[in-house]
Amino acid sequence: MTGSDNPAAPDPAAALHPRLPSPLQELADERFARHGVRLLLKRDDLIHPELIGNKWRKLAPNLTAAAGRPVVTFGGAYSNHLRATAAAGRLLGLPTIGVVRGQELADRPLNPSLARCAADGMRLHFVDRSTYRHKTDPDTLARVLREADASDAYVVPEGGSNTEAVRGCRALGEELRGHADVVALPCGTGGTLAGLAAGLAPGQRALGVPVLKGGFLGADIRSLQHAAFGGPRGDWTLDDRFHFGGYARTSPELDAFAGDFEERHGVAVERVYVAKLLYGLVALADEGAFPRGTTVAAVITGRPFP
Helix, strand or coil: CCHHHCCCCCCHHHHCCCCCCCCEEEECCHHHHCCCCEEEEECHHHCCCCCCCHHHHHHHHHHHHHCCCCEEEEECCCCHHHHHHHHHHHHHCCCEEEEEECHHHHHCCCCHHHHHHHHCCCEEEEECHHHHHCCCCHHHHHHHHHHCCCCCCEECCHHHCCHHHHHHHHHHHHHCCCCCCEEEEEECCCHHHHHHHHHCCCCCEEEEEECCCCCCHHHHHHHHHHHHHCCCCCCEEECHHHCCCCCCCCCHHHHHHHHHHHHHHCCCCCCCCHHHHHHHHHHHHHCCCCCCCCEEEEECCCCCCC
16 A cells, blocks of 8 residues: 555654644752752653653654654564654554564563553564564665565554654754753754754754664764765763663662652653663763753653553
8 A cells, every 4th residue: 555545644743643743841950959950851751641752752643744644663572762653653543563572571461561452453463573673774674574574564664763763863963052061962863962962953953872882873873864964963862870880671779760750750760771860860960961050951751651
């Protein structure tokens, strides 16, 4: 099926009624105030009740590009991206296929995250970890799509970070023009930062806090910006110190920090991404990384999975 075969495919921006621009909330927090730093939260977690935060910003342009075709995408067993894609499919009446890392999971009961995907109508296709690592290789991808009966589907990469997504995330930076000196966000695949930085005004900078270890993200972001905009855009940096051991890893210290933040401010703190961002910002403020008078906006990209 092609886009021209389904001219009535719904426009996600119209059909899903997102709350845009997302709210900007100032917090009184002495851990920043004592250093002369003002903290704002960019509440992207309030954009949509099911397509939360950067998932909306990255998925919406891809769903438009899919033009009513089935959507296939990729993720691990606890992927926020898979859940968001499945929810979008249910809300828009689009078939979705999730390629899940880990063939061994096919014979086990679904965890709550994958069970939510299945309940939302996503058809799950499990692949072995070696195949998953090579999923961007054209031959491997073609074979996976054939085996998943998804050869004609619109492909969204793991985490949703592609050219369409990066361009969609530029609006996040544009919404923050004039509001902050530093815009900080947690990073997984880098697509949100790549777009955000392009949307900021001169004099503003973006700070990414990777939640995976490995130090590979800078090259990925440069590649994403080149594909989306033809070259580098904006002033951005990464601080790799706050991944707490890798993706979805946590520690008693991080859990205690997140719980304390929730008590202080009444904001639910998602642990995989947002807790690491906020922890990093408190540490950076204590280190004097932000000159007195700096306004920092922290992008809240998601909320805890119920």
